[in-house]
Amino acid sequence: MAERIPPTSVTGELPDGLIDAFWAYENALLTNDLEALDAAFAPGNATLRGDAGGLLVGHDRISSFRGARGGAPVRTITSIHVRVLSHEYALIVSENEPRSGGRGLVTQLWARHADAAGWVVESAQVAGAPAAMNTAIWRVLGNPLVAPTTSDGGALDGETVAVKDLFDVRGFAVGAGIPEYLSEAMPADANAPALAALLAAGASVRGIAQTDEFAYSIAGKNVHYGTPPNGAVPGAIPGGSSSGPASAVATGHASIALATDTAGSIRVPASYQGLWGLRTTHGAVDSAGLLPLAPSFDTVGWLTRSAPVLRAAAASTLDAESQQPVDAQFVISTELLFAADPAMQGALVDAVGRLEAAGLVGEVGVVDLGDTSGFFDAFRTVQGAEAWRQHGEWITSHPGVLASDVASRFETASTITDDAESSAREVLAAARTQLDEALAGRILLLPSTASTAPSLTADPGEIDAARAATLALTCFAGIGGYPALSVPLLEVEGAPAGLCLVGPRGSDLALIDLASTFIP
Known part of the structure; x- marks a missing residue:
């Protein structure tokens, strides 16, 4: 149980149940009681929680974040300051000392909700002790x-x-x-x-x-x-x-x-x-x-x-x-566009429409890339064969070191035969020629990824499906040896996504120059 201390300062008449709700929340944090923590935050899409990592909007997003983080750092509350705003609202600012050292600050707007059977948090801003270095980065x-x-x-x-x-x-x-x-x-x-x-x-x-x-x-x-x-x-x-x-x-x-x-x-x-x-x-x-x-x-x-x-x-x-100018003719492939999810398809079509209307890309044509059905498998085969050749010996001598998903990819790569690799290289050589002829020096526009970023709490199968769909888009630049530029021009429900420009070999700088006009 969190060690309770009385409020350090109170402005206004302290409402019944507010301090008990505050300490119930602190105890839920201490035990990582996800059900109690969910109940402590106001339901609905207007609830806010912010920290150095950004702002979460809506009860469900806050709940997902909480479930993924694996518990909050243990802390001791050192002061509580309450500012009563009305019978239904109060602001609580609390200071804390994390067990790991330093000092933290939490600002919460509490509200009395009839449908929540008491006091709940409508908005919270968390300022933890500053980290000397984020070792995940x-x-x-x-x-x-x-x-x-x-x-x-x-x-x-x-x-x-x-x-x-x-x-x-x-x-x-x-x-x-x-x-x-x-x-x-x-x-x-x-x-x-x-x-x-x-x-x-x-x-x-x-x-x-x-x-x-x-x-x-x-x-x-x-x-x-x-x-x-x-x-x-x-x-x-x-x-x-x-x-x-x-x-x-x-x-x-x-x-x-x-x-x-x-x-x-x-x-x-x-x-x-x-x-x-x-x-x-x-x-x-x-x-x-x-x-x-x-x-x-x-x-x-x-x-x-x-x-x-x-x-x-x-x-x-x-x-x-080695750099060359590029003819600013743009094309899209409906086949590749449909490899993205519907929301991403809509975002790309809208963006291309805006660029056309602004006269920044001219009239975007549609290109037929031909039969590309075997391209991705051939790419994956050659990539896997080379990856195993590079790292297989070390992996074999260090069993159990890699994460399961990466280990699974290398295990599959280890089974690729010389004949399979040779056949895949023949497919890729023909694919490169086919793409060169179809694009004919034009710039291919496509989504940089098949979707926006999946949640940390997404099912592994969902992340793997997003990975496969995205690789079906990204592999084309690798097959052709082309430069590919991701431009932060798309947005889906508030999340960013990239518009990708795939140009002829040697057009790296020209792609940046062209895309620089897309964003003021």
Whole structure:
């Protein structure tokens, strides 16, 4: 039971039952009594709960968040200040000391509800003790961790980088989202070229950010370090495998995420968290000093909160001579559009209509990509074969280390035969030619993901279904080796989503320039 103390101060006549309701709530927190906590918050869609992670609106969303967090930190109430507003409303501000140290503050608007049989919370703002470092986002943090290598400023002067834990950072080992892998890895002798380019342009490294295990996921969950917060949708998954760097940017910890995209690992978190994210043309950025997953599809790229910063990062890294202008003709594929859920389909159609009306994309045509039914399976086969070739030996010698979903993918990958891989590569070679001919240099518009970010409490089957539907969209850029830019232009019921531009190889900078006109 929470140790009760009397109110430190009261303004107005203290209503009957209010303080008892307050302490009942504190006891429910202490025991993680979800039923009692649900009853303590007002029913309906107007109830509010906010903290450093964002604002939750509605009793059901608050309840879902509470069920996913696994209990609140143990705390001791040190003061209670009550301001009685009327017979039906009162404001309570309480101070607390978490067992872990520091001080916290909770502000609650209590209301007397007849249908709730007493006092309930209509609005709550929680300010916990400030964390020195969110270990779900960061593996290593500095101020800075690595300084710029230029003293004359540069295009990225003042920008800070969250480095995905797959890149070499001089003096640090690569952990790939797995503590056991990190414990056996050796510190890097030099920075990866992709990181060196950013440092040479004036950026500094804020820290090394978490990734999904071996980057073989697009959910953003990590059983070892926890799930990074979604900086745009509290209580939702952040998207992976560039989850840590994306969350660092979305929450304002860094301005640039240096990340990778094999099958959507930049575009998915960009879509889920309302960020700009670029998967570069395959091979356009030096991948030395990068722990591979599937080299035939692995690319380096960035996530940012704005187009100018993204362009500066890309221009500082890409070879200017390899970049080419693009004919600004846009097309959509009804086949790919229908792979997204209905709400996302509607959001994309609405967005394209607005862009057409504003004269920003001209008249968007419809492209027939031909028979693409075997593309995804072939992509998945080659990706799996390469992933097992890269990590299979380590996984075999470390049984039980990986999360069940990642382990299952690697187990399937281990069964791919040489003949199956060879056949899949033939399918992909033909698919690449087919896509080149169908698109003919035009820019393909499609949703970056098949849906908005699923809830942290979503059934694993629901998350897996969202993953499969999204990969059916994201794999096309990997098959063609195309650059793909996720632009935070869509919205579904208040949640962000990305409009993806897939352009010809070498049109990376041109895509950013075009899309920069979409958002004022």
